[in-house]
Amino acid sequence: MSEHDETLRFSLEARLQHGLLAVSLAVLLLTGLPIKFATLPWAHVVTAFFGGFPALLSAHFAAAALLAGVAVFYLVTLIRALVRGRLDFSIVPRPSDFVDFGRHLAYLIGLRPERPRFGKFTWWEKFEFWAVVWGTTLMGLSGLILAFPERASSFLPRWVVGVARVAHSNEALLAFLAVVIGHVFAVHLSPHVFPGSTVWWNGRISLAQLHEDHAALYDLLAAARTPAAAPPPAASRASASPVAVKAGPRVADRTLIAVELVVFLGLVAAVWVGLVPYLLK
Amino acid sequence: MRLGPRRRIPFLSSGALLGAGVAGLVLAALLHPGPALAQGTTGARPASGPGAGSASGYATAAGVGASGAVAAAGGSDCLGCHARPLTVTRQGRTVTLTIDSAAYEASPHGQVGCVLCHGPDPHVGLQQVRARALSACGDCHAGHDFSGGIQTVVSAVPDQPGLWVHPAPPLDCTGCHGPTHAVVPRSDPASSLNRANVVGFCGSCHKAEADAYLLSFHGSAYRLGSTAAPACGDCHAHLPPVRRGGQVAAGCVRPLCHSGSGTALANLMASGAEHVTPLDRTKGVDGLARWVTWKFFLVLILLNVTKDGTVIAFDLACRWRQAGRERSREKIREGGARGRERA
Numbered sequence: 001m002s003e004h005d006e007t008l009r010f011s012l013e014a015r016l017q018h019g020l021l022a023v024s025l026a027v028l029l030l031t032g033l034p035i036k037f038a039t040l041p042w043a044h045v046v047t048a049f050f051g052g053f054p055a056l057l058s059a060h061f062a063a064a065a066l067l068a069g070v071a072v073f074y075l076v077t078l079i080r081a082l083v084r085g086r087l088d089f090s091i092v093p094r095p096s097d098f099v100d101f102g103r104h105l106a107y108l109i110g111l112r113p114e115r116p117r118f119g120k121f122t123w124w125e126k127f128e129f130w131a132v133v134w135g136t137t138l139m140g141l142s143g144l145i146l147a148f149p150e151r152a153s154s155f156l157p158r159w160v161v162g163v164a165r166v167a168h169s170n171e172a173l174l175a176f177l178a179v180v181i182g183h184v185f186a187v188h189l190s191p192h193v194f195p196g197s198t199v200w201w202n203g204r205i206s207l208a209q210l211h212e213d214h215a216a217l218y219d220l221l222a223a224a225r226t227p228a229a230a231p232p233p234a235a236s237r238a239s240a241s242p243v244a245v246k247a248g249p250r251v252a253d254r255t256l257i258a259v260e261l262v263v264f265l266g267l268v269a270a271v272w273v274g275l276v277p278y279l280l281k
Numbered sequence: 282m283r284l285g286p287r288r289r290i291p292f293l294s295s296g297a298l299l300g301a302g303v304a305g306l307v308l309a310a311l312l313h314p315g316p317a318l319a320q321g322t323t324g325a326r327p328a329s330g331p332g333a334g335s336a337s338g339y340a341t342a343a344g345v346g347a348s349g350a351v352a353a354a355g356g357s358d359c360l361g362c363h364a365r366p367l368t369v370t371r372q373g374r375t376v377t378l379t380i381d382s383a384a385y386e387a388s389p390h391g392q393v394g395c396v397l398c399h400g401p402d403p404h405v406g407l408q409q410v411r412a413r414a415l416s417a418c419g420d421c422h423a424g425h426d427f428s429g430g431i432q433t434v435v436s437a438v439p440d441q442p443g444l445w446v447h448p449a450p451p452l453d454c455t456g457c458h459g460p461t462h463a464v465v466p467r468s469d470p471a472s473s474l475n476r477a478n479v480v481g482f483c484g485s486c487h488k489a490e491a492d493a494y495l496l497s498f499h500g501s502a503y504r505l506g507s508t509a510a511p512a513c514g515d516c517h518a519h520l521p522p523v524r525r526g527g528q529v530a531a532g533c534v535r536p537l538c539h540s541g542s543g544t545a546l547a548n549l550m551a552s553g554a555e556h557v558t559p560l561d562r563t564k565g566v567d568g569l570a571r572w573v574t575w576k577f578f579l580v581l582i583l584l585n586v587t588k589d590g591t592v593i594a595f596d597l598a599c600r601w602r603q604a605g606r607e608r609s610r611e612k613i614r615e616g617g618a619r620g621r622e623r624a
Contacts, residue, residue, distance in 0.1 A: 038501035053507035057537055108595035110602070124592070146498070150545040158553030159570045165498065166559050166571045170578030177582060182589040191600050254604045261597045268590030272583065279579050281560060 010203040013077055018200055020070045027063035029176050031056050036169050064143055071136055090120040097123045117215035135175050142168040189260055359395045384463035418454040476512050483513045493556035
């Protein structure tokens with residue numbers, strides 16, 4: 001095992017699901033946000049790019065159908081794994097994730113010397129996954145109500161239609177900000193993956209990366225590959241690893257870090273300044 | 282269909298003002314300019330000076346001279362006098378009797394002539410003429426389909442003015458459609474009821490409703506140039522939408538918009554309030570539910586952004602420190618290597 005070895009992290013099916021999700025989400029946001037922000041000039045530019053409002057809305061519906069298809073695709077793979085007894089529950093949050101979250105923050109502000117040893121999925125990856133599950137369900141249901149209000153109101157109170165519109169519109173903004181701030185940083189701009197992780201494309205992750213971000217999984221993998229040399233579980237925590245990988249995260253250019261710090265803090269401040277007045281209304 | 286008995290014309294109730302028939306019509310236009318005039322629609326422009334007549338009425342104007350042959354419709358004959366600057370003084374008020382002949386002839390009414398509305402002898406009595414003029418719209422526009430003629434009216438004006446959305450001055454027919462003598466079809470960009478103007482026009486009084494509409498999906502689609510999205514008049518022309526029920530709903534069933542039967546849509550419309558925004562928390566369950574949902578998502582967005590921002594900021598700060606340590610370690614290594622080289 002060397003630092004440059006790779007291991008398969010995501011199956012072809014998972015990558016396909018991620019890719020289709022990304023395409024549908026991009027089109028949904030591109031065609032949906034102009035409807036929310038119809039007063040702003042760029043909304044008209046986007047509408048003109050699609051060739052008018054009917055085309056914009058058609059693209060939105062088409063992307064929504066694609067997303068629904070991805071959701072069905074995912075559920076089918078889940079059920080298949082369940083039937084075969086291979087369902088992986090590692091994405092389900094556990095109490096240890098909350099501990100990891102606290103320890104991670106403590107490490108980031110310098111109160112702990114070591115990064116927590118994350119398993120297959122870090123706490124923020126689990127958060128993002130369940131945010132997508134919540135978001136897709138909410139957007140799917142509210143979108144269906146908005147697309148067929150007359151049918152929905154035949155078995156739902158009228159105010160539910162109004163609530164669906166508010167929820168659809170604001171969950172869209174939440175999803176957009178979660179993607180452009182949280183996800184884009186995690187997989188593109190974070191200095192240790194900059195300019196972007198390639199695991200979404202070929203599914204492979206380097207052992208060095210695995211050791212940094214998923215140390216607990218790395219230990220399991222190392223133990224499986226070299227059973228004789230596998231340290232006992234109690235020792236594995238302290239004894240780093242049987243292969244030579246850099247200790248601690250890879251470092252990056254300080255200019256990049258400074259620029260990103262300014263950009264992200266500016267973004268967060270802009271969201272606060274933009275939204276807090278509405279919170280007080 | 283007749284408006285006369287219902288309509289109160291206070292300043293004329295004395296009955297003292299008789300004669301000068303056309304003056305009544307111009308008065309109507311002057312007294313009912315409505316927002317249409319404020320929006321710059323061409324109308325009867327107040328004039329004064331040379332043509333100012335005496336209190337005795339149109340007789341003064343006779344001296345101006347008439348045009349040639351009497352047209353069957355009465356158009357050019359009347360305009361012979363009324364196209365010129367022409368005013369009379371009534372009880373101390375200066376009343377303009379001038380018709381903007383260019384605007385009139387360009388309007389659909391320019392094709393029908395004066396007598397169709399004003400009768401063959403308009404100079405009979407101001408009150409009569411005025412009543413006649415106001416009810417005259419309904420003579421042609423109520424219950425008729427203009428598909429073979431000037432303009433198709435999708436929703437015919439109902440026969441009973443009591444059912445109209447705006448049954449009284451200043452918002453009777455001319456208040457929205459523009460002055461009778463300069464009326465333009467809705468398709469004309471100059472019309473207050475043109476798609477491009479109608480939301481601002483109605484919103485000058487119905488501000489809350491217009492603002493709520495512009496925040497709705499219909500409003501967004503309208504702003505983004507959809508020709509299918511309903512603007513004010515598509516639901517509210519002449520009758521409120523619930524009374525127009527099935528008629529409105531039938532127009533909504535179209536590809537990309539609403540499906541199913543018009544009845545289902547009519548039920549939807551009747552089942553709750555329209556023009557409600559998340560800010561209307563006092564407007565019953567419709568408003569309160571929106572308000573609560575809106576606040577919930579605002580909090581969710583701010584919490585999520587704060588979580589991401591905090592982690593990212595600390596993560597970057599941590600890497601900044603590590604990059605500094607790494608750099609100083611490299612400097613030490615370089616220094617050691619140079620020292621060995623020298624040795």
